[in-house]
Amino acid sequence: MASPPSPPAPRGFSAETTGTRRERSATRATRIRG
Numbered sequence: 001m002a003s004p005p006s007p008p009a010p011r012g013f014s015a016e017t018t019g020t021r022r023e024r025s026a027t028r029a030t031r032i033r034g
Helices: 014-033
Strands: none
Touching: none
């Protein structure tokens, strides 16, 4: 089940969003690769 691209997070959540996005990207790549 592919999830739609999340909208740009606010400035306050920039760091947190970046970390979550990074993990999501890695999981996505791994899922597509696997």
